[in-house]
Amino acid sequence: MASSSLFRASLSSLNPNPKPPYLYTATKHRPSSFITCTSSTFDSSSSTTNTNSPPVAAAAPKVRRAADENIRDEARRHRPDAANNFNAKYVPFNAGVDSAESYPLDEIVYRSRSGGLLDVQHDMDALGKFDGAYWRSLFDSRVGRTTWPYGSGVWSKKEWVLPEIDDDDIVSAFEGNSNLFWAERFGKQFLGMNDLWVKHCGISHTGSFKDLGMTVLVSQVNRLRKLKRPVVGVGCASTGDTSAALSAYCAAAGIPSIVFLPANKISMAQLVQPIANGAFVLSIDTDFDGCMKLIREITSELPIYLANSLNSLRLEGQKTAAIEILQQFDWEVPDWVIVPGGNLGNIYAFYKGFKMCQDLGLVDRIPRLVCAQAANANPLYLYYKSGYKEFNPVRANSTFASAIQIGDPVSIDRAVFALKNSDGIVEEASEEELMDAMAQADSTGMFICPHTGVALTALIKLRKSGVIGARDRTVVVSTAHGLKFTQSKIDYHSKTIRDMACRLANPPVQVKADFGSVIDVLKDFLRQ
């Protein structure tokens, strides 16, 4: 994205005599973090004093930081004296206005007093002192840089994520800022669409969207340990992606990680990730729901911090993918966003990101959300179909979309809230449908995971039924890298899947090593 030109354009619409955010002088409209956000784009001597400085793009050439200084040191040097006014706390999820229950983020708490879910609540009055154009400009100004910690797509929205954390405590791999891919050929050829996009959240540090939430959670753990809170390690149950992200971020920070994996139910690539990153890996003879139950019991007994999305901190990072989509469309709102769902934290995270942008005036509406489930693990779909009358967990059956093989999702209430408030829809995909959709997408140049195949199936069904129109701007969220799931592709293309036609299989042709044989098969191929 050409952030500098965007930056200039949006500022001029805000103010005929524009100044970039960090140069605003009225103290009440000048969060101190705004100063740090761009400080390293300047020579520090000019950044704080010269209020006539031009915007970032035209700033004086940056003076290179001293060779013995790193980007953390540099950020520390630019740290403002005064703390900013933003803050956040845990509150019971969807609590009524009368509820006075809340907890500081430095407390170790995952559930409300009544046993319900928690949510991170931001001080919207403090954030709302700045208008939408102001936030858009600030976020745009941070894209594509290496300034600590704003080079991350998550921490570039720090004021909306964990406003009070010290930059020094942040553990980041500069996650986020993932590609929003225009699916030109897939859209045109299979759906007659010209405005179809795939948000590649899986093209990321550990190959899934979990990095977005894990940078936040592990950063907070880092802070808690510095505050001498009793956290000896961080643990999760996982279908493979949460464990990969947790172990990588913990390894980067030197924090012990413990992962509970359902034996033989995750891909080899996912299994090797926490092993390589030095996590303590338990392979347990149960399914994900069994692992989740165990980790909840263990984390209530031992000083191990819970890293699953039951912990609402995770969703604060994940919601930035929604903000990023809006940003990538130059703050235009897409009509539909389709998200594959398992434990169901992510669909709520997307809702929350979009809703904050609406509530703070960055956009004027939110997209309709679709949650897509594998038919073999579809408790939300069944609940939706019943008109949300009665929720029943299911026993999740084996699915190629193994990371969403979850029958008793912890965030069911969050998901229903997100869907009801976005005029949302739930769809499901059979094994054959999701594998065919994945193969179709791959045949147009993508290399997606089976979960993205589930989301694409939802799109295909909603296009066929006319719910999604040919001209609707639609975003499909791709949640993991296809390279984590190569075995499913090998099975499909070698046609070894029982009861599946694998109609798009493209197996390699065995051919003898002589000119005649090679030319014969090539002639056959070219005749087709």
Ligand SMILES: Cc1ncc(COP(=O)(O)O)c(C=O)c1O
């Ligand atoms: C690759 C992938 N896609 C989708 C999901 C579903 O996300 P959520 O559990 O937040 O619904 C998960 C994890 O559950 C995942 O690992």
Ligand SMILES: N[C@@H](CCOP(=O)(O)O)C(=O)O
């Ligand atoms: N797909 C997830 C399942 C756990 O989800 P979480 O978001 O609650 O951690 C995984 O990769 O483990």
